[in-house]
Every structure is written in structure tokens, then in C-alpha cells.
Amino acid sequence: MSRTLIETANLVVNLTPRPIEPSWIIEGNPVAQCCVLSKSADGLASTMVWQCSEGKFNWYYDFDETILILEGAIVLESDTMGPTRYGPGDVIFFKDGAHAKWHVDGRVKKLAFCRKTQPVLLGFALRVFSKIKRTLLPSGKRQPASLMGSA
Structure with a gap:
């Protein structure tokens, strides 16, 4: 992977097989x-x-995943949600530990944003460290919060 701070990509890409677990x-x-x-x-997030x-299949999530449906349609259902149809433009968030039944029509x-979750205490420690770092870094070398999407 590149070490540049800004990377670009296009959605027209060569896809490689990613078989669904047969069971x-x-x-x-x-x-x-x-x-x-x-x-x-850190390898914890990917797009x-x-x-x-x-086809119809189960999917078990061991990470957080936000998806944007680009083309086609699916029907999702889970223990807490009846069958619901989603298509282009719909955004769905699956939390780590979720299970969903997919019916691809x-x-x-989809475009997927995946993130492995951190233990709560580690996540808190990282947020504190980031806050201290932002506080100590001279303001001329950091971006205004409004550009970063946070308050």
C-alpha cells in the first residue's frame, strides 16, 4: 500500500473472486x-x-461495515428486521456481531467501508491520545476541525 496521505481510486476496477463461505x-x-x-x-479500516x-445466503459480521448500494437490489432480513428491499443509493450499517440474511435479486x-472494532478501553485511550496530540500540535500545522468533519 502507498504511504501517501491522499489516495484516489475509481469504481471501475478489476474484481477478484471472494467466495462466500459455502455453509x-x-x-x-x-x-x-x-x-x-x-x-x-493500521490495517483496521478498508474500502x-x-x-x-x-442467490440467498447468511452473512455474519466480525467488523463494522457501512455499505452504499451502487447497482442492483437486495432484500435483507435479520432476527430483528423483517425482509426489506434496498437498491441504488441506499446506505446500510452493520455492526460488529450482526447477522443478516441476504437475498441478491x-x-x-456495493461500495463497502469496513472497520475492525477496538476494545472500548483501547478506543478511549486512542481518542485521548489524539486529543492531546491535536492540542499540542501548533495550529498552523493542523487542519481546522470543520474540514475534518468534526466539531
């Missing part, structure tokens, strides 16, 4: 492919394009 498949023969567009320096052909393509 998760409920119906059909869904074929999944993806391409990782970016990865954080990828993922697509899948028609034809084909779906």
Missing part, C-alpha cells in the same frame, strides 16, 4: 467478487467494491 449459502450459486480500494495504515450474483454491486 452460509441458503439457495442458488451466488458468486462474489471484490477489489480493495484503500486500507488504513472495497464488492459485487455478487443472484439478479446482481448487486
Whole structure:
């Protein structure tokens, strides 16, 4: 991966096979492919394009994932949510530990933002460290908070 501070990518990429765990498949023969567009320096966050052909399958999340449906449609359901259809422009957030039943209708393509969660105490310590760092770093060398999307 690049060490530059700004990386760019395009959604028109070469996708490589990313098979779905066979025991998760409920119906059909869904074929999944993806391409990782970016990865954080610590390896805990990534952005990828993922697509899948028609089928029904379970998905078990061991990380936080926010998706934006780019093309196609899916029907999602879980223990706490009845079947709901999503299509282009819809954004869905799956928390670490979530389980969802996916029904891909034809084909779906999504942009996914994935992040492995930190233990609560470690996350708190990192936020405190970041706050101290921002406080001690001369203001001329850091960006205004409004540009960073935080208050």
C-alpha cells in the first residue's frame, strides 16, 4: 500500500473472486467478487467494491461495515428486521456481531467501508491520545476541525 496521505481510486476496477463461505449459502450459486480500494495504515479500516450474483445466503459480521448500494437490489432480513428491499443509493450499517440474511435479486454491486472494532478501553485511550496530540500540535500545522468533519 502507498504511504501517501491522499489516495484516489475509481469504481471501475478489476474484481477478484471472494467466495462466500459455502455453509452460509441458503439457495442458488451466488458468486462474489471484490477489489480493495484503500486500507488504513493500521490495517483496521478498508474500502472495497464488492459485487455478487443472484442467490440467498447468511452473512455474519466480525467488523463494522457501512455499505452504499451502487447497482442492483437486495432484500435483507435479520432476527430483528423483517425482509426489506434496498437498491441504488441506499446506505446500510452493520455492526460488529450482526447477522443478516441476504437475498441478491439478479446482481448487486456495493461500495463497502469496513472497520475492525477496538476494545472500548483501547478506543478511549486512542481518542485521548489524539486529543492531546491535536492540542499540542501548533495550529498552523493542523487542519481546522470543520474540514475534518468534526466539531
